[in-house]
Amino acid sequence: MNSIVQLDHVTRSFGSKLALNDVSLKVDQGTVLGLVGENGSGKTTILKHVLGLLKPNTGTVSVFGMDPARQPVPVLAQIGYLSEEDILPGWMRGYELQRYMQGFYPTWDQEYADQLAKEFRLDLYAKLSTLSKGQRARAGLMAALAYRPPLIVLDEPSSGLDPIVRHDILSVIVRTIAEEGRTVILSSHHLAEVDRLADNVALVKNGEIALYDALDTLKEEHITCTLVYEKANFSMPIFKGLVSISGSGREWTALSKGTPELLREEAERLGARVIDQRSASLDEIFVGYSRPTHGASR
Amino acid sequence: MRSATLPYPSQLMAVGAMGRLFLDRNGKILAGTVGLIGLMHLLGRISTNIGSTAGTLAVMMVTTFDLAGIVILSLIFILRQANAEAPQSMNGSIGNGSSYPVAMMTLPVADGLLISAQMFFTALSMGVVILVTAGMGWLAFDKSGALITCQVGICLICFTLCLQAVCWSRIRGPLVKPFLCTVLMGFSLMGPSVTTILGHTFTQFIELYVGLTLASIPLAVIGFRTARHGYPPKIDIDVATKAGQRREVPKLVPFKSKLQTLLWSDRRRHGQAAIWVTGFFCFSFSLITLLIHWNTLGTYGTPQDNIGDRAEWLIGLVIMSCFLLGSAPRRVDLFMPDRRINPFLATRPLSGTDVTRSLFVCSARTGLISWALLVLTLFAWCSLHAPSSPFGLRAGSLEFNFQSQQQILLTATAVAWLLVLIWNALTLLLTAEISGNGAIGMSFVATLAVIAVQASVQHNADPHSAIPYELFTVILWAALGSKLILAGVAAANGITRGLFRGREVILTFGVWLAAAVVMLAAKNACCPPMLFSSAQLTPGMILTIPLARIFVAPISLEWNRHQ
Numbered sequence: 001m002n003s004i005v006q007l008d009h010v011t012r013s014f015g016s017k018l019a020l021n022d023v024s025l026k027v028d029q030g031t032v033l034g035l036v037g038e039n040g041s042g043k044t045t046i047l048k049h050v051l052g053l054l055k056p057n058t059g060t061v062s063v064f065g066m067d068p069a070r071q072p073v074p075v076l077a078q079i080g081y082l083s084e085e086d087i088l089p090g091w092m093r094g095y096e097l098q099r100y101m102q103g104f105y106p107t108w109d110q111e112y113a114d115q116l117a118k119e120f121r122l123d124l125y126a127k128l129s130t131l132s133k134g135q136r137a138r139a140g141l142m143a144a145l146a147y148r149p150p151l152i153v154l155d156e157p158s159s160g161l162d163p164i165v166r167h168d169i170l171s172v173i174v175r176t177i178a179e180e181g182r183t184v185i186l187s188s189h190h191l192a193e194v195d196r197l198a199d200n201v202a203l204v205k206n207g208e209i210a211l212y213d214a215l216d217t218l219k220e221e222h223i224t225c226t227l228v229y230e231k232a233n234f235s236m237p238i239f240k241g242l243v244s245i246s247g248s249g250r251e252w253t254a255l256s257k258g259t260p261e262l263l264r265e266e267a268e269r270l271g272a273r274v275i276d277q278r279s280a281s282l283d284e285i286f287v288g289y290s291r292p293t294h295g296a297s298r
Numbered sequence: 299m300r301s302a303t304l305p306y307p308s309q310l311m312a313v314g315a316m317g318r319l320f321l322d323r324n325g326k327i328l329a330g331t332v333g334l335i336g337l338m339h340l341l342g343r344i345s346t347n348i349g350s351t352a353g354t355l356a357v358m359m360v361t362t363f364d365l366a367g368i369v370i371l372s373l374i375f376i377l378r379q380a381n382a383e384a385p386q387s388m389n390g391s392i393g394n395g396s397s398y399p400v401a402m403m404t405l406p407v408a409d410g411l412l413i414s415a416q417m418f419f420t421a422l423s424m425g426v427v428i429l430v431t432a433g434m435g436w437l438a439f440d441k442s443g444a445l446i447t448c449q450v451g452i453c454l455i456c457f458t459l460c461l462q463a464v465c466w467s468r469i470r471g472p473l474v475k476p477f478l479c480t481v482l483m484g485f486s487l488m489g490p491s492v493t494t495i496l497g498h499t500f501t502q503f504i505e506l507y508v509g510l511t512l513a514s515i516p517l518a519v520i521g522f523r524t525a526r527h528g529y530p531p532k533i534d535i536d537v538a539t540k541a542g543q544r545r546e547v548p549k550l551v552p553f554k555s556k557l558q559t560l561l562w563s564d565r566r567r568h569g570q571a572a573i574w575v576t577g578f579f580c581f582s583f584s585l586i587t588l589l590i591h592w593n594t595l596g597t598y599g600t601p602q603d604n605i606g607d608r609a610e611w612l613i614g615l616v617i618m619s620c621f622l623l624g625s626a627p628r629r630v631d632l633f634m635p636d637r638r639i640n641p642f643l644a645t646r647p648l649s650g651t652d653v654t655r656s657l658f659v660c661s662a663r664t665g666l667i668s669w670a671l672l673v674l675t676l677f678a679w680c681s682l683h684a685p686s687s688p689f690g691l692r693a694g695s696l697e698f699n700f701q702s703q704q705q706i707l708l709t710a711t712a713v714a715w716l717l718v719l720i721w722n723a724l725t726l727l728l729t730a731e732i733s734g735n736g737a738i739g740m741s742f743v744a745t746l747a748v749i750a751v752q753a754s755v756q757h758n759a760d761p762h763s764a765i766p767y768e769l770f771t772v773i774l775w776a777a778l779g780s781k782l783i784l785a786g787v788a789a790a791n792g793i794t795r796g797l798f799r800g801r802e803v804i805l806t807f808g809v810w811l812a813a814a815v816v817m818l819a820a821k822n823a824c825c826p827p828m829l830f831s832s833a834q835l836t837p838g839m840i841l842t843i844p845l846a847r848i849f850v851a852p853i854s855l856e857w858n859r860h861q
Contacts, residue, residue: 069860077647087642103559
C-alpha cells in the first residue's frame, strides 16, 4: 500500500520544551489513523507538521511524497483541514465561503457543497461569525470536504460540540470514507469516534508515540481482567505484559498485553485467579497507557 | 486664521458617526470621549463665541444621541436668535474685523447649515433643509448666496443619505463601510490641515466641503445599490423553511484565479488599513502644521484668539487621536507580539508570491480609491472657481491662493504624492501584518515623527543655522541607501530560497525604477522648492515607493507559515 503521509524520526521543540521526540508514523492510502492522547501530548503538533505549518528540528516529513514546508502549494491543494480552533473568517457569509474556496480548489464540487449545506441546515446567508459553534464546525467541514481532497486532516473536529452536531459530523465523515475511501488523520478526545472510524490508532504521550497499531490488533492484544487473591494483597502485583493495574486488597483490575494463556500463567505464578477476562476497549487501552504503570514490567 | 472654528464641529460629527458605525466597545469609548472633548470645547469657547460652541455641542449631541439632539436643537435655535441680536459679540469673536467680512458672515451660516443638516438627520425633512439653507443664504448674502447655501444643503442631504445607508441599513459589506469611513475622515480631518497649509479663507473652506460632499454622492449610490442588491436580508432558516419562503442562494460567479479570490477577501482588511493610514496621515499633517504655525497662530486677532487657536489645535489633536484609536481597533492588534498569519489562509494552497502579490495590488487599489476622493474634491473645487461657473459669481470678492495654473499643478502633484505615501504606508502595514513584526509599522510612525520635528525646526530656526537642515538631508540619503541595500539582500535571499525567480526580481525593480523616474520628472516639472529642498525631496520621494518590503514579504510569510 502507498504511504500518503510519512514522518521519520521527527523531533521538534519549542524553546526548552520538547514537543515531539523521535516520532515516526506512516499513514497508508485509504486508511484512517486515529491520533489519541492527553491534552498537550503533541497531537496537534504532529498535524501541523503534516500541514507544513511547522518544520521539524530533526527528521523528515513527507506528504504525497513531498515536503509540505518546502512545497506547500501542491501538498495543501490535496488536504482538507478542519481545525479545532475557529479559524473561519467570521465576516464571510456561508455562500461567500463557498465562493472563496472555489477560487482555490479547481476540484470544488458545488453540488456536493450544497448537499452538505442542506444536510447540515446551514444558513448560507448568515455571517459565519453569527453562527453557533456547531454551525461553524459544520461550515468548516463543508469547506474541508467539498473539493474532495485525497487526504482529510481533522483536528478535534467535534471538540466542545453537542451530541447532535457530533453525530452529524461523524455521519458525513463515515459516509465520505465508506463511499470514496479517502485517507483520514483524525485527532480526537472522543474515543468512541476513533473506535468507530479508525483503522489504525496512535497513542501520543509526552511527545512520543506510545502505541501505534491497527485498532483490531490493539483490541486483540490487550486484555482487561480482574485478579482475585485468596487473601488480601497490599503490594501491587507486577507481572509480565502488565500495562496498568488498580485496586487493593483481594481484587485488582488490570490491563495486560499478551495472550490469555500468558495472563493465566502469570496470575497463577502470583497466586491469583483471573475473572472477568475480556478484550479491552479503546477507552480502557487509552486510560491504561496514559496512567503511570508504577514500574510494571511489560 | 479662524478656519479652525468650523472643522471641529464637523470632526465631532464624524467621531459621533464613527461611534455609530463601530457599535462595539471602541464605539462606546469613542462616544464617551466625544462627550468629554465636547465639554472641554464648550468651556474653552463659551466666553468668545456662544453660537459656535452651542452649534458644536448640538452637532455632537445630534449625531451621538438622536432624540436628545432634537431637544438640543431647539435650544440652539433660541441661542442663535439671541446671538444674532448681538452682532458686536460676533465681531469680537472673529477678530478679523472688516477685512474679512465674508468669514464673519459665514461663521453663523456654516453653523446653521450643519444644524439644518442635523435636523434632516432626525426629522428626515429634506425640503426643510433646502429651504432653511437657501433662506439663510438669502438673509446672509443675496440671491447668489442663497444659491450657494441651497447647494450646500443639498450636498449635505446627499452626505447624510450616505450616512443613513450605512448606519441604519443592514449594510455590512466589506467595501462600503471602510469607504464611508474614509470619506468621513477626509471630510472632517483633511479640511483643517489642507485649509491651514494652503491658507484658505473660511468661505473657500466651505467650498472644499461642498466638493467633498459632491464626491460622496457616488458613495451614496454605492451604498443604496449594495443595500438593495448586494447583501440580501438575513433569513432565519428554520422559520423561513416552515413558512415555505426559503430563498435560493445566489449563484455567484466563480473567481477566475487565486489572486482574484485573495483580492476579494482582502478588501475588508485593506479598507481598515486605509482608514487607519489615512487617519494617521491627517493626524501627522495636523501635527506638522501645528508645529510649523505655532508662532503665527492667532496673530490676526486678539491675544485671546491666539490662545484659543492653540488650544483648539491641541484639542483637535486629541480628537483625532481618539478618532484613530476608536475607528481602527484592528490596526492596534498589529502591534501585538504574538500576531501570526491566519491559519485559515496558511492552510490554503497559496505560495508566498501569491499572497504578497495580492497584498500589494490590493493596497494599491485601496490607496487609489481612498485618495481619488481627494482628487475629485480638488477638481470640484477648481470647477467652482472657473469663470463660467455659476458659483464663480462670488469669486471676485474672495481672496484666492490658487492664482496660477502652476499652483494648481503643484497642489495636484502634492496630492499625487500623498497617494503614493498612502500606498507606501499601506504596504508597510500589510507587510508588518504578514511578517508579524510590529516594529516595521512602528518605524513608519518614527519616520513621520522625525519629519514633523524637522519641519518645525526648519521653519522656526534661524535661517543661518544649517545644521538640522543638512543633518536631515544626510538622514534621508542614508535611508535611501539602506533601502536599496536591504532590497538587494532580500531579493538574493528570496531567489536562494526559491520564493521568486530572477525574472520577477528584474521586473519588480524595473517597475520601481519607472515609478521613481516618473515621480522625479513630475517633481522637476511643476514643483517649486517649498519647505524642503530638492536635495531632500528627491530621496524623500523615492523612499515612498516600496521596494525592499516587496522582496521581504514572501520571506517573512515563509517564516510565519512554516515555523
